[in-house]
Amino acid sequence: MTRLERLTAADTRIFFWISGYRHRPLIGLTSRFCSRAGDGFLYAILGVLLALHEEALGWLFLQTGLLAYALELPAYLLLKNTIQRDRPCDRHQDFQALIRPSDRFSFPSGHAAAAFVFATLISVVYPDWTWLALGFAWAVGCSRVLLGVHYPSDILAGALLGSLMALLALWGQGLI
Template identity: 45%
Template sequence: MVRWLATLSRYDQQWFCWCSQRSQGFQQQGWIRLLSRTGDGYCYALIAVVLSSSHTESANALALTLAAGFSLEVPLFILIKRWLKRPRPYQTLSITAVIRAHDQFSFPSGHTTAAFLFAGIASSFYPAWTPLWMTWATGIGLSRILLGVHYPGDILAGALLGSTLAFMALQLVG
């Protein structure tokens, strides 16, 4: 693990433990898991199909921009995770996660990256709904901490990466 990530890990572990101690009542609630699952990927596709069903020019541009964004996001976040190999909280701390993640590495959060990528692009096409998109993306990120599979730094990195990729996709397609 690179040096800056080791320093981040120390702070993240402290913040994670602080959050975990104060949120135990939330961790077992089903809606937290449901919120997290909306970040699994199928939900983005479903929303994109519904939004694109209007068959307008902007709906086609939305679909194209989302495709461009996710074609950048998936390989990039996988590459970063495999390069940094940061273990998940339940692998390094004596905690029991509410769920098990799909992969073994933590940094950055793929759910949060995808959520902020989607929210950034959707906000560009449906600006009146920006508060909804951003609240949803933030909720997905926070749910990953509450469920014990990510540190706060993973979420911040995912939000930054997803937002940056949304901007790039909008520039590419726009």
């Protein structure tokens, strides 16, 4: 067995272990809520509210966020359409996702990437909110595994991608 095959097998085992918890009523409901909250509208609303509430820092946050998402989205699409990893619900015939995925491929997770863009920006611009933002980002990522549309490594890759694109945007704005 090659290293990649062992990694894929471990990822699949962890996926099925986590998926065992998804049928608990509170977990399923919470996962759906977290996943929907990570669809993107919340980031836009919070960015605009911060820009309106805090003239200087809020506008800088919004501008940096727009730059970060402008970097993250093409990188995410390039990776997803180049790697073309099947989603767990498509690869395993006996497994049903709890939601309908927005596209065909799973690696990296776009929800995790977007959540970690936002969390990384918050942690630098508003450091007092770091733990809440990172907790939310991980909740969004974990919800995608619990819902059956991503493997754990998809979430880790999305987290890395989102964090790197946010750091690049922060660096471009002179904030780090």
